[in-house]
Amino acid sequence: MNLILIAPPAAGKGTLASMLNEKYGLVCISAGELLRGVDPSTELGQMIREIQARRELVDDKITNALMKERLMKDDIQKGFILDGYPRRMEQVIAVNEITKELNLKIDYAVLLNVDYETGLKRTIGRQICPVCKKTYNKLTGVNAPKVENMCDDCNVELTTRNDDTEEAYKAGYERYQVNCAPVIEYYRNQGMLIEIDGSGTAENTLNQLEKIIKEEKND
């Protein structure tokens, strides 16, 4: 089964992708990782790093080419999940061309919803242990440290990431809404969209997805 995963920031996209990988062997293909994975000693790798350092978007041509190359590898036989791609209509058109050319089929586009407030709490409440890298959250009630601001295991003070701010979250959320709205609409019109609620636990999110896919297959 081949999926496209669409979600606002902090919806739990990465967690869902890794659960689908563990349970079903679906390979997660992240556009961001593909870009970061280009050898920095090459001209292309150098160029990508410069663009990202300026916090600008890498040209679609590059992302599309990397995507195509990735989808030609034979580890995707059990299926794949596209993460962070396609994010704009231009990329949707590219995905359609690439999959057609490689004789692949996207089964569903999964929209993992989370409301603004929940995503915000997940972001600004996030705390990380500098030693074991375990993450906690002081605002959501899930994964709170036993002792405030301290790692349960290492007994050291927890830290936060610089970009876990309300401003950064808000900007990401707005960018998502503007760019992804037409993408979501497109897959809805194609009858390919599955909508699930990511505001609960990771298990709950996976259960919803499994249930809907099962029903779709029985139709």
Ligand SMILES: [Zn+2]
């Ligand atoms: Zn720790």
